[in-house]
Amino acid sequence: EVQLVESGGGLVQPGGSLRLSCAASGFTFSSYEMNWVRQAPGKGLEWVSYISSSGSTIYYADSVKGRFTISRDNAKNSLYLQMNSLRAEDTAVYYCARVGAPGCSGGSCYYYYMDVWGKGTTVTVSS
Amino acid sequence: EIVLTQSPGTLSLSPGERATLSCRASQSVSSSYLAWYQQKPGQAPRLLIYGASSRATGIPDRFSGSGSGTDFTLTISRLEPEDFAVYYCQQYGSSPRWTFGQGTKVEIK
Numbered sequence: 001e002v003q004l005v006e007s008g009g010g011l012v013q014p015g016g017s018l019r020l021s022c023a024a025s026g027f028t029f030s031s032y033e034m035n036w037v038r039q040a041p042g043k044g045l046e047w048v049s050y051i052s053s054s055g056s057t058i059y060y061a062d063s064v065k066g067r068f069t070i071s072r073d074n075a076k077n078s079l080y081l082q083m084n085s086l087r088a089e090d091t092a093v094y095y096c097a098r099v100g101a102p103g104c105s106g107g108s109c110y111y112y113y114m115d116v117w118g119k120g121t122t123v124t125v126s127s
Numbered sequence: 128e129i130v131l132t133q134s135p136g137t138l139s140l141s142p143g144e145r146a147t148l149s150c151r152a153s154q155s156v157s158s159s160y161l162a163w164y165q166q167k168p169g170q171a172p173r174l175l176i177y178g179a180s181s182r183a184t185g186i187p188d189r190f191s192g193s194g195s196g197t198d199f200t201l202t203i204s205r206l207e208p209e210d211f212a213v214y215y216c217q218q219y220g221s222s223p224r225w226t227f228g229q230g231t232k233v234e235i236k
Contacts, residue, residue: 035225037172045164045172045215047225059224095171110178112219113162117171 002026002116004096009121016086016125022079022096022118030054030074033099035114036081038092038123048094049081064090086125093120129153129220133228139236146203148231150216155196160219163192163201166230167212175214176201203233211235 008020022034036048049070050059058070069082079096100115130153140146150161158179164172174183176192179199189204203210216228 037225044230045166045217045227047223047227050224061223097172100174100177105181108178108180109159110181111159112225113174113177113217114164114172114225115174115177115183117173119171 002098004098004116004118006094006096006118006121009094009123011124011126012086013127014087014125017082017084018086018123020081020083020094020096020121020123022081024077024079024098027098027116029072029077032101034072034079035097035099036070036079037095037097037114037117038090039095039120040089040092043092046092050099051079083123086123088125091123091125093122095120128222129156129218129226131216131218131226131228133214133216133231135231136229137232137234139234140206141236142206142208144206146201146206146210146233148201148203148214148233150194150199150201150228152197152199152218156199156218156220158195158199161192161194161199162217164215164217165210165212166215172215206233208235 003025005023035050051070067085071080096118097114098116100113102111132151134149161179163176166172180192191202193200213230213232215230
């Protein structure tokens with residue numbers, strides 16, 4: 001079964017740090033690009049960060065740039081998000097999500113969708 | 128930055144009715160980069176549609192996606208009880224790389 005399981009969330013004070021992990025199973029992790037997406041309480045989805053399959057290409061949302069670091073260990077089938085200088089507005093459920101394989105079918109092509117999601121881990125930033 | 132605006136915010140319908148959800152982009156979006164997700168309370172989002180019109184694995188054929196340019200639509204032909212949820216459209220662009228619409232809630236009338 002294809003699965004992503006996040007861990008590492010919790011309560012942290014403003015200015016503190018937290019490291020999230022995402023364990024992948026049921027597929028060849030090293031072949032897939034990955035994302036972190038978050039959802040503040042009662043709000044919509046916000047993309048946070050992307051990492052290519054090899055780890056050589058990384059992107060961040062402006063809201064987390066300079067504070068968060070995405071990484072992966074393909075030997076351990078794991079994705080990480082190091083979160084520093086946390087703020088109240090970082091409070092959210094954090095999901096890891098697999099970027100689906102690109103392709104074309106019937107004259108139409110598709111890219112950059114997220115086809116597998118973990119259940120999420122909750123991060124609360126509060127004093 | 129491309130902004131996705133979903134309408135309506137809430138859609139109140141009865142089981143068996145047809146649901147039409149709109150996703151409008153502030154500038155033209157490649158159909159190849161447009162996806163739709165379903166999210167139920169307390170659950171992670173689930174991919175429904177990718178490439179604007181391709182159904183994800185295991186998604187019933189009552190779900191269909193269409194559109195191009197700045198206007199995209201998710202249609203649920205006949206609502207089943209399990210379809211009442213929040214739906215998000217998503218596009219891929221330059222900065223930020225991925226953006227989502229604010230969501231449309233489909234609720235039981």
